[in-house]
Amino acid sequence: MTLKEFWHRLGSPKWFYQMSGRWQSILAALAVLLIVAGMIWGLAFAPPDYQQGNSFRIIYVHVPAAILAQSVYLALGAAGVLLLVWRMKMAQLVLENLVGFGAWMTALALFTGAVWGKPTWGTWWVFDGRTTSTLLLLFLYFGLYALRRAIPAREAAGRACALLAVVGVINIPVIKYSVEWWTTLHQGATFKLTEAPAMPASMWAPLLVNVLGAYCLFAANVVAKLRTAILRQERGAAWVREWALRESTR
Amino acid sequence: MFAVQFRRDWLSLMRAKDEAINPLVFLFLAATLFAIAFGGEPQRLTGLAPAIIWVLVLLANLLSLEALFRRDFEDGTLEQLVLLAEPPFAAVLGKVAVQWCLSGVAMTVLAPMVALLLNLPVGVLPALMLGLLLGTPALSLIGAVGAALTVGLRGGGVLLALLLLPLYLPVLVFGVSATLDTMAGVGAAAQFYWLAAISAMALTLAPFATTAALRISVEQS
Amino acid sequence: MMFDDWQAFIAMGGHGLYVWMAYSAAVALLIANLSGLRAERRRIRRQLHDQLRSRAEEGSDASQAP
Numbered sequence: 163m164t165l166k167e168f169w170h171r172l173g174s175p176k177w178f179y180q181m182s183g184r185w186q187s188i189l190a191a192l193a194v195l196l197i198v199a200g201m202i203w204g205l206a207f208a209p210p211d212y213q214q215g216n217s218f219r220i221i222y223v224h225v226p227a228a229i230l231a232q233s234v235y236l237a238l239g240a241a242g243v244l245l246l247v248w249r250m251k252m253a254q255l256v257l258e259n260l261v262g263f264g265a266w267m268t269a270l271a272l273f274t275g276a277v278w279g280k281p282t283w284g285t286w287w288v289f290d291g292r293t294t295s296t297l298l299l300l301f302l303y304f305g306l307y308a309l310r311r312a313i314p315a316r317e318a319a320g321r322a323c324a325l326l327a328v329v330g331v332i333n334i335p336v337i338k339y340s341v342e343w344w345t346t347l348h349q350g351a352t353f354k355l356t357e358a359p360a361m362p363a364s365m366w367a368p369l370l371v372n373v374l375g376a377y378c379l380f381a382a383n384v385v386a387k388l389r390t391a392i393l394r395q396e397r398g399a400a401w402v403r404e405w406a407l408r409e410s411t412r
Numbered sequence: 413m414f415a416v417q418f419r420r421d422w423l424s425l426m427r428a429k430d431e432a433i434n435p436l437v438f439l440f441l442a443a444t445l446f447a448i449a450f451g452g453e454p455q456r457l458t459g460l461a462p463a464i465i466w467v468l469v470l471l472a473n474l475l476s477l478e479a480l481f482r483r484d485f486e487d488g489t490l491e492q493l494v495l496l497a498e499p500p501f502a503a504v505l506g507k508v509a510v511q512w513c514l515s516g517v518a519m520t521v522l523a524p525m526v527a528l529l530l531n532l533p534v535g536v537l538p539a540l541m542l543g544l545l546l547g548t549p550a551l552s553l554i555g556a557v558g559a560a561l562t563v564g565l566r567g568g569g570v571l572l573a574l575l576l577l578p579l580y581l582p583v584l585v586f587g588v589s590a591t592l593d594t595m596a597g598v599g600a601a602a603q604f605y606w607l608a609a610i611s612a613m614a615l616t617l618a619p620f621a622t623t624a625a626l627r628i629s630v631e632q633s
Numbered sequence: 634m635m636f637d638d639w640q641a642f643i644a645m646g647g648h649g650l651y652v653w654m655a656y657s658a659a660v661a662l663l664i665a666n667l668s669g670l671r672a673e674r675r676r677i678r679r680q681l682h683d684q685l686r687s688r689a690e691e692g693s694d695a696s697q698a699p
Contacts, residue, residue, distance in 0.1 A: 246624070298578045298581060301577070301578045302578050305574050305575040305578065308571055308574050308575075309561065309562075309571065309575060312562070312565045312566070312567065312568075312571050313565060314632075315632040317632075318628055318629070318631065318632030321628045322625065322628050322629070325557075325561065325621060325625055325628065326561060328621075329554075329557055329579070329621055330579070332617065333578075333582075336582045336613075337578070337579075337581050337582055339582075340581065340585040340586060340606075341581070343585070344585045344589060
């Protein structure tokens with residue numbers, strides 16, 4: 163199968179549905195396995211930080227959530243380009259179904275960040291560069307959600323959200339730069355997560371496991387949401403009816 | 413195309429003056445509220461004045477954006493504009509330019525009076541006005557994308573705010589800090605360059621996004 | 634294992650409240666996410682079955698009618 167052929171098939175709901183059943187189970191299982199293993203490793207076996215003590219263990223849920231929060235938005239932007247330029251059906255399904263997942267991950271990143279901030283820096287919330295841009299990311303997700311809910315026609319809603327996601331992705335670097343510039347110049351560096359001393363492997367290995375797990379969860383969500391959306395969309399098609407019959411005889 | 417559209421919109425706005433003036437009245441009214449709320453301590457306002465003015469400018473701009481495409485959408489001219497105008501983004505740019513003249517430029521001109529209400533030192537006025545002049549084109553241009561996406565939707569006003577305010581943040585940050593740095597006696601050249609750069613970027617990208625958004629909005633109706 | 638006993642593990646050196654709050658939020662979200670996906674799939678499968686059954690009944694009615 164050439165790359166071009168693969169590309170066309172990826173745009174075809176039927177082919178995707180038939181291929182993806184196994185992917186979904188594998189990805190979900192892998193996600194649970196990696197995340198649980200990474201959490202236990204991080205909670206019980208990673209050494210405590212010499213400055214922050216055990217509160218540093220929150221990093222193992224905070225960082226994966228924050229990475230996913232950004233990755234999901236980037237993925238929405240990429241899906242937006244695919245939808246606007248090539249009118250790819252699958253891209254619309256991605257745009258419709260992953261906004262909630264991304265928003266929840268952003269909320270989790272903000273929550274764990276606040277919970278981490280309290281014992282470490284003595285405050286739940288501070289407007290530093292990263293927290294501010296993550297908060298704005300949450301508002302961007304809300305915007306996408308609200309826009310989709312406001313437009314009654316499904317196809318128009320998909321394309322409007324696609325455009326908004328692309329505009330958002332173009333703006334995110336500017337937003338990030340501006341808030342970072344603002345906070346470092348005017349508040350003095352209260353703290354910098356980036357300037358933590360280089361971690362030993364015993365500390366970052368569980369983090370790596372959890373980040374991989376988070377990406378598997380992301381992928382499992384994409385596949386699962388696409389599968390249910392395809393069934394709903396193509397419920398009249400012959401192959402869906404065949405599938406339902408086969409499932410009911412089981 | 414740009415000139416034709418500009419003239420047409422300008423004339424129609426001159427006929428419906430209140431639509432253009434109301435956001436400016438809002439700016440003054442809200443600034444007055446701040447001044448009254450701070451009561452007998454105008455000196456406390458001085459340090460906050462740049463932030464207050466810029467936030468109010470953002471909001472007043474949102475108010476004037478809501479009407480940007482509405483009338484044309486309702487009477488069907490928008491459909492012709494998007495489908496027939498060649499090239500459509502020049503016409504779109506013409507509409508946005510009119511909106512900018514009546515929000516951004518007007519607010520820049522009126523800024524000294526608002527600044528007076530909020531006890532901002534006179535020496536800072538040039539910086540405030542330069543910041544507004546460089547930053548408001550970005551607000552109007554990015555705002556046009558949002559206005560185009562929400563035209564014809566129910567509850568479009570709040571939705572517009574939700575979509576646009578996060579995107580306005582960089583302009584707010586650089587605008588406020590330019591004024592504050594000038595007040596503190598530090599040069600603010602970097603912030604002015606940034607405002608200009610953001611506006612230039614918006615000028616190159618936003619008209620195309622606005623045209624695409626208008627197509628989506630027109631096609632669904 | 635970095636902790637001597639279970640009590641020390643729960644206490645997390647005095648930061649237990651914060652650490653467990655963050656982890657329980659993450660676990661809750663993970664469970665909610667995965668079970669939500671599963672519930673959605675179940676729901677659509679049931680819908681499809683109902684649809685098929687009603688269509689099959691309509692079909693048999695039609696054949697008996699003439």
